[in-house]
Amino acid sequence: MKFDQPATTNPIDQLKVVGKPTDRIEGPLKVSGAAPYAYERRDVAPSPAYGCVIGATIGKGKIQSMDLGPARRAPGVITIVTAQNAGPVGKGAFNTAKLIGGPDIDHYHQAIAVVVAETFEQARAAAQLVRVNYVRTAGEFDLSKAKDGAKAPKQLTGGPPDSALGDFDGAFAAAAVKVDSTYTTPDHAHAMMEPHATIAAWKGDELTLWTSNQMIDWGRGEIAKILGMPKTKVRLISPFIGGGFGGKLFIRADAVLAALGARAAGRPVKIALQRPLMINNTTHRPATIQRVRLGATRDGKITAIGHESWSGDLPGGKPDGAVHQTRMLYAADNRMTATRLAVLDLPEANAMRAPGEATGHMALEVAIDELAEGLGMDPVELRIRNDTQVVPDAAGAPPKPFSQRQLVECLRTGAERFGWARRNPQPGQARDGRWLVGMGVAAAYRGAPTMKSAARVRLNGRGLVIVETDMTDIGTGTYTIIAQTAAEMMGVPLASVRVSLGDSDYPVSAGSGGQWGAASSTAGVFAACMKLRQAVAEKLGFDPDKAVFADGRVSAGRKAAPLADAARDGELVGEDAIEFGDLSKRYQHATFGAHFVEVGIDPYTAEVRVRRMLAVCAAGRILNPKAARNQVIGAMTMGVGSALMEELVVDKGQGFFVNHDLASYEVPVHADIPHQEVIFLDETDPTTSPMKAKGVGELGICGVSAAVANAIYNAAGVRVREYPITLDKLLAGMPAVA
């Protein structure tokens, strides 16, 4: 199905099932421990061998020699695979560094071998016996040093690396009120709870991987490329994924080494990356240095807006797109953005939840707060005053409209619900007992991309509707919203729908990434259901255009029949893909939000505690408010982490992330997170997809950290521009104590 005209009324608009806060259909499996994750598939691999991955312990250099002898002779060891004995191993198109290193080492904990043994304990013990001689070479691990040599990247996702409109320099110089601030954000780890894990099994020249991956078809192609085999001989199965956040968009070492290990061992091999290895072995969100310049008239009209961002990656890598939202959020006639990429020898930088916007808002939305202070203006009002309904950054006419843009409504609704009027604009004045209390706000912008997505929907003689697509559910609620879509389309209760996901034998979906999953994958199911409805109507001899699917029955005029009747002679199948035309060129598809945060700060120790949080989101039709709320509160939680504690610390001498486990890379725990409120504004967007939906999972993180930072400033009067805002950075600005 081609989607190239705005949607009109369609069966989804009935909203009998879609739009309801349905419990997750896979919930009972998850809460009872019955949902099988990749490493747990004893049903497909009853007696696998176990692989233990060895990571390089230098930041950059070469392996001079490896002594595998003692490890080979260790009890239970079946085989050891290294780059030297693995045969040809290529590099995936999505990988910046090879997934098995040697002799060249590109980064710390790059995998250099896998020890395969009869048991987990034996593999782990034998891995300790592998002796490696390295020759270290100098590397660059310090972004602040590499910054000056950073170059413009070829491309930035979503546009050219630099943009300019009007006369930024002139307008900024002439502006009555200015902000010129530099912010830094550190490297962040996805730190999903399930480690990257794979079981690999070969049958002749065919390889099956039970793995934990967000993008099944990408992964299938990557495995084929890396191992030099036809894509058709690779199968990926990933029905349950213990979190991804972008860290499982790509094939990683667990999958490649399990495949190589299984080939060498002649039996299935399973591997889960050890937690202390994960952070340096896999990808992370790169650190940024960002300079934001804002110029405004005294009455708060922004006249100049400039945002420059520097990040680093391994040679051939990609930049962080921190300037994205600055091209979209506020009107101003004179503007510039610039993105520069430095070469660093740290582990591979790559996408993590809302790549670009997550870091970009951390700078821009604090700069706006600083401007509001400079103007003596309320920061909510300043944002509203500079709203735009067209893309402000697009040079040339005619301006491109946003298909929907309710930023102002988000801000106004949030301000009212949060009690923003009670905020004292004078920082450091509000107290609750001993606590210094402050409120902060930030706007949120995230694009709403869509991707081609296919599905197959089967109807069987019992009236069951079975959906098959290689789409993944990484905790996003995909199982449930797909079931809701199919139930709505076929006119059956949710209980009559089965959803099978994450298998490369199924039609290729959009996958989970970039906030495109929900809108795209349900639209693919919509398309397949339209096909199935046609087949059903034809089978029953009804006019397909007039057939109504409701309550498990199909009717047209006076004729009616149970839906199951259509499959009485055999299963009916509808398969199709949704393909998106140029509507996204005619309209800017985006989601908007506003975050409100209240913090308390201990005046003695400068410990920051988040007391209240509210997000207001405008993100198209909300397919399942319960699942969508969960996406947003989860993103808010991650935003609190990046505001207050998350930082991969770079050892700039040794060239690695020092705090590479879950004790030392601190992410928020229960005690850090208060009750959270989420409001979804009414919105349907017929230009995005037949579902009229967008995504929310990434919108939810955009701006959260800035709202926390702004609340801290309001509470304590200390402006910290270097994330995370840990207490050591606030301490000197705290009030005197006895």
Next chain:
Amino acid sequence: MRAFSYERARDPQAAVAAMARTPDAKFIAGGTNLLDLMKLEIERPGRLIDVNGLGFDKIEATADGGLRIGALVRNTDLAADERVRRDYGVLSRALVAGASGQLRNKATTAGNLLQRTRCPYFYDPGQPCNKRQPGSGCGALQGFSRQLAVIGGSEACIATHPSDMAVAMRVLDASVETLNPEGKARRIPIAEFHRLPGDKPQIDTTLGRGELITAVTLPRPIGGVQVYRKVRDRASYAFALVSVAAVVQRDGSGRVAFGGVAHKPWRVEAAEPAMASGAKAVVDRAFAGAKPRHDNAFKLLLAERTLAAAMAEARA
């Protein structure tokens, strides 16, 4: 993890005797730190002697009005004991500030004292660490030291002791009771139990090889308002940046020990008379000669302000 043989010790004498016979044996009780380190082969025992059956799991009153805490008393039980809550509040509060509910259910009194540092270089076998591998160097000195010691460190090591419980025990003047491999009991004042790193950072305590902790005794209650204040980046389930165990008497006198600042719980008795003059006076004395590093210099101000918070709480 190296392969190891495993035995359950039936009585204390047999336990220390078994240990004496086996050079690479280790006692295991809660196991929450030992197994963690064994998985990384930072600890590599060839034999584990499980002491959980030795019966050191009681908390008893002593003749002089104090408490004798069995080495195997779990952190949860110690924190929940009515006498501890009433008379040694600083200890109960320190315990519940540490780790997580799950870990406290398993971790023992002796094991808590014997925790090894959480220095990230100690935990990464790919990095130099004199504590893990004597003579290999200290990665933290040139690297990341935000969590590490500001006082009492050496050129070989700036690790901190991670325990909260031990800081409270230090302020309470606890003693550690042990049994050595010859079957002889001795009593080690907590002040002498943990070492400074010097040029032998691989040695954390003054326990002899094969010596078994049997109990920790607390002297009779000292009264006062007892406060344990732990400061960290996240609100729970994290090690201290700085912690303060303070006992403040009605007349303003008191005792204070600091956690998160040194290779051992840090208490300078000579600084305590300054308590009546305020936190700064105490910290100036307790941290005289401190050698903070760029990453952790904030700990001195934090120690002062945390003590001020604790004293304010005590006054309230």
Next chain:
Amino acid sequence: MDAAHKLEISRRGVLIVGAAASAVAAPSVSEAQAAGADAPVLAKVAFEVNGTRRELELDTRTTLLDALRENLNLTGSKKGCDHGQCGACTVIVDGRRINSCLTLAVMHEGGRITTIEGLGQPGALHPMQAAFVKHDGFQCGYCTPGQICSAVAVLDEIKAGVPSHAGADVTAAPQVTSDELRERMSGNICRCGAYSNIIEAITEVAGGNA
């Protein structure tokens, strides 16, 4: 220019030193030590899992978590970190919640172990499991069994009067409040960030019990 320099290796096959100027040679390893791993030591253990007696012969190195997952195929208990840093492996042993990754299976002779599978199954969920579904107290589901085992035990701990860091007054009997629950549940990390919903789920179950 050759910036490279050779590095010594330790007995565990990892580099030790940094720049040449500060190079320190690691002590070399005797052949005996380096010769290889010792053969696994097997030991028998018997305990009760979810009401059923299980007898196993295990490598002594096997953690309780791996015994459950790999030997007994009870994969509901999750391995998130294997180092006691996440709580995904939480099970209830002899009435108390513990991290099953940080205890050896052979140390639980005669123990009574309850895993998530023992609390309830689809179709017959434990009230806490049902509350997690109702309040959407999870996303990816990987930390969920640990959260639920922990939550069940937390309510018992509060009932038993075990103090927590949430209350400054350790002599007072703890109550079921959001702050108490948040503090006590902090050993269970949920990176998906469903905390707010989890606390609502537990609160509902606690209310039902009261």
